[in-house]
Amino acid sequence: MAAEPWQRYEIPGPIKAAVIKNPEMVSILLKKAKKPVLIVGHEAAEIDLGGKTPIDHIIRIARATNIPVVTTAHTMAEFLKRDFKPAASMTSMDIGNRLTDPEWSVSGEDAPHDLALILGMTYYVGFVIEAGLKSFAFNHLKTVSLDRYYQPHCNWSFPNLSIEEWDRYLTIIAQEIEKK
């Protein structure tokens, strides 16, 4: 599918996310980032990728890189079930708000975060939060949507993908990172 908002009427404005056509690109962005953070919402626990969920990919990525994971909504429980403790749990509004603060980081050290990889929020909630980051965190933060659907307010986003393509994208990213 073309890179257009998944929900048809969520029109962003003149600046739209660059489309990630090659998932290896995410590992390059991660490599360049000084202080990345992974943000994972509840939909990441609700989508079946053939016996696993996007959370399983995230855990692989996080374990390979030590990037802090921030869960939103009640997603924390799903990570704990997999014996992985996220760095923090907060509402999606809270993490969005804090990422606009150039003096904040999850650990409290080396603020601010310069790259946020986001997936699993309710589509339209992610849309407006990423719009907030675009306007109020642009001086220090780049955003990458790893969602199944194109999120135009990020700096980079996957295009709209089938479940199978999404699984493949996330698998490739995890493999690339584990190689390094």
Next chain:
Amino acid sequence: MKKVRFKVDELESDIFKIAGLEATVGEFYEEWEEAIGPTPMPDISTFREWDRILLNRYKPFYLPFCDLCCLCTMGKCDLSKGKRGACGLDMAAQQSRIVLLACAIGAATHAGHGRHMVKELVSKLGKDHPLDIGSSVLIEAPHSRLITGIKPKTLGDLEDILDYAETEISQLLSCCHTGQEGDNLDFESKAFHAGMIDHLALEVSDLAQISALNFPKADPEAPLVDIGIGSIDTSKPVILVIGHNVPPAAAIFDYMEDSGLEDNIELTGICCTALDLTRYTKKAKIAGPLSHQLRFVRSGIADVIVVDEQCIRTDILEEAKKVNAPLISTNYKNFQGLPNRTDDPTDEIVRDLVGGRSPGVVILDSDKAGEVATRVAMGVFPKRKKSGIIPEESEIIEYAKKCTKCLSCQRVCPNYVPLPEAMEAAAKGNLQPLSDLYESCIGCGRCEAEGVCPNDLKLHTIIIGASKSKMKDEKFKIRSGRGAIQDSEIRAVGASIVMGEIPGVIGIVGCSNYPGSWKDNAFIIEEFLKRRFIVTTSGCAAMNLGMYKNEEGLSLYEAYPGVFDGGSLVNCGSCVSNAHISGAAIKIASIFARRKLNSNYEEIADYIYNRVGAVGISWGAMSQKAAAIASGFWRLGIPVIVGPHGSKYRRALLGRKDKDEDWYSIDARTGKSVYTGPAPEHLFIAVETKEEAMTLIPKLSMRPNDTTKGRSIKINHYIDLHKRFYGIVPDDIPLFVRTTADIPITMKDEILKILKEKDWKESEVPTPDPTLLSRLVRKKEG
């Protein structure tokens, strides 16, 4: 009481200049023993400092819909990434301007409704018709007294209050114009002002209708009435009323009763007119909330449709035509392009509507509309034969075979429900997946919009067609709106609320724009009823709470009492009855704590913020009215949670619990600055899941003034729900434990271990007399 504005202008100029103020107001206050407070008839600037105190603690986080401003002809302007528009406005100010605009529209809508209704009731009953909302309610108008200084006694007095409200709303709307305000926090303060005025207008409206139409008067045992499409007897002519202004609907019932037809016709409604109609007569039935509008009209059950104002589908005439149901508009806010037949002979109007010569009419006289609606229903009933446009099962299967699974319908759906998958199953004869969408479809009809489906499939109607048995089974009981909370109820529970022993007061209100099933509302609330919170409700949320049965087959209204007490479910009524929910918080300060009420807004709000563990939740908030209602709670210091669609209000008001410096209050006993912790943590927040909302409710019920016993109870609920849904004790518990006495006894060892790990230290002043207003300090330091 006739020239209130004139007198108030004098007060505003006199109050800070001369002594003996009461002498100058003369007869205006002769009926109210309490001396006038510092802020009668406040204007936009009056509470700016109070608002700033709140906004400094709960800073806005803006969530733009898009990067552009499209409001004036210099634009469009791109405001992203720090840019300013042609007028000079930046993104923060533009988003806050949108918030103000929403709140001002909401307040204008409620005030306009109030004006419309009061005018009609005054014309019928006279200005001197007394207000009576219950003999046990001595503080009958907490908002009016608190904001305007007026203690209204008659319908005519309400007109004076509306004069003030309309002036303020006009000023607020003017601030949205290009080239006015430029600071986002000042826009926010103005939005708070709009919210305060909104609650005033709500109060006026409900006082008027309770008094004039003899609604239940603060009655905890208001009757249980029928709700649900299945409760309607379709063997009779059916009149459907939609909207919020109940006098025309009441006039329909009056005519039916006067004609001996009240048992021959079904009178039902959608949205708040329906709720208020059941306050007028328990023979009326509620078809459902706003989200049921399209499905009910298309079912063809209604033989005539009568609309008044607000929350009416603006394509209602087209929908009514599809099922050959005549439409009667009773309100100039909603002409629908129809001819105004108010002055025509009744027989002619009835003849034209029954004979199909006209699809609808405007009748701006409630009594005439009542007669016409009744006679038209009787006249068209034998001809229409309840013809609807809901397809049969075999037709649905054929339609489903045409689905190309292009995903267009799903991509325009606000809830992106999986219609294509359901259609695929339907094509194979399995309608269950379509039927499963029934409760999470908000009934907007966007899936049927021109050009969405390449095969022009009417998908909303198809969902309804697959759900016919569900519609037939929609038979529930809801408690009719009781109106205000009695003074004696406030006295009985005031101490328990303020001390924190009743863990919280929840107001679940608002629209039916849910992110999932409407039953999630009941799922959330039943948990807190079991936990002995006081639950108040109104509007579409109140309806949806009724449209659910527990394990015993009872609706929540049958299972829980309607008294204002722990473990009770209190349906105050329609949207305008929200004033009684915020009014209850005001009355706790006034009746229980004996804080002065007269024109004393800041002190009362400060009291509520620091002591009354109230939380608003609107899981399906949709409208500008809902924004205004929320804003009225914010200014009183009451936090509000909205469902995920509420993120589209475009800003949250968020505390930063990680910043200790944000959470200092003043101890009114000593004047010292004391750390009181992030209680409540947020003032306005959208959350994504019901589990998240349920965990947040007890957390936002915490207040600085909680006793150790009260705080312990609230922490217990917070931890228990967090463990259930998140699988772990929340990591911010040390912020809410002020002293070891705050720790729930059953969790002592577990919590003490966490506190030790986090290097927690006991608060120096665990239970201060907290205030945010330095003028309330009784003894200054030094």
